[in-house]
Amino acid sequence: MIWSWDYARSVLPILLDVIGTTMLATLWGFLIACTVGMVLAIARRSRFALVRMTINGFIQFVRNTPLLVQLFFLYYAVPMAFGFTMTAFTAGIVGLGLHYSTYMAEVYRSGIDGVDRGQWEAARALNFTKQQTWTRIILPQAVPPILPIMGNYLIVVFKETPLLAAITVMELLSRANNIVARDWRPTEPYTLVGILFLVISLLLSGLVSLLEYKLAQRQKR
Template sequence: MWKWEYVEKILPKLLEAIPVAAGAALAGFALAVLLGLPIALARRSRNRWLSAPVAAAAEFVRSTPLLVQLFVLVFVLPQSFGIRLSPFWAGVLGLGIHYSTYLSEVYRSGIEAVPKGQWEAAIALNFGKWRTWSRIVLPQSVPPTLPVMGNYLITMFKETPTLSAITVVELLMTAKIAGSASFRYVEAFTLVGLIFLLLSYPSALLVRMLEKRLQRREGRIGSR
């Protein structure tokens, strides 16, 4: 049976775990954003010695479970290379590397959406590669991808319960601890689900609003 007294008891503990989950998601997302662009550029390179290994590594990361990658960071790195990470930072690194391969595809689609005439104009103006990318390509390719990136940030936040497998005390781990102490799991896991819903759904609405705003902006620019 559902007990509101128990809900009132464990809810503060669950709320205290929100910053851990949010911090891991935000830090992992920042890492994914930083790594995604170099991966996208390397995969577009004409040098096969660069593009082929990067593409193979990205496909491997994207095609293997995040949980396996987290176990590698926590258990394999210390034994094989002597590299020890705290569970939290191992989780951040795992999320960042895993989702950087997805964001690289987002970057790639944005870059390929830049009209061919923009590239030709850069050549006609005798722009170097750095100036072409910094002044023409990236300013046009990144903004349209922001809604997709926002969706990936929400997805990463919902993936943070996976970090409980490497002993990160986030929402799910906190619920497990509370449930194991009282043998009451219904309230604990239900509250975790509601917290994720209350945080993720408004964020999804904001991403949709951003997407519609960008579409209206592109429509105004295109009509000029």
């Protein structure tokens, strides 16, 4: 028999047991991506050419190398080269965060470029410091329009979490692999993993759509 509902029901709780790890990796990775991405976006506008070149070089390097390679480097190479060890989970969220921070930097750039130039001039006329200009004028106007795009990247980060299985993080795919290795029944575990990813992705997508709707309604007022 190809599919057994009894077997599927028996392994589902085992898979659900690691949903928390998957969601934590997603949320922490996305938080790091948003934070570091903001720093990168602001640093790219530095008046110092060396800073701009360094940041652009870092972004291009990270974006043009596979995330899986970066995860292996953080988990296996960094401890050997620098003596700095991380748990697999920490290496996973750092890898996810740094990788997608380079994409978030571009998202922030588009939001910042969308702020009217007159806002910068007004800040200078009012003798605002750089910190005041960014925190009180530019970012409050730049971030709201890009929130839906940021939400889409949250979904992307979630769908990338199976890569953490490669560095032994016990998330959904890792647990499914263990079940398959134990019982040698791949159909049910992998199908359930696919369904769980689909359901959660659709829920996150629904939240992003709701956010877009709320922002559209606010702009009409």
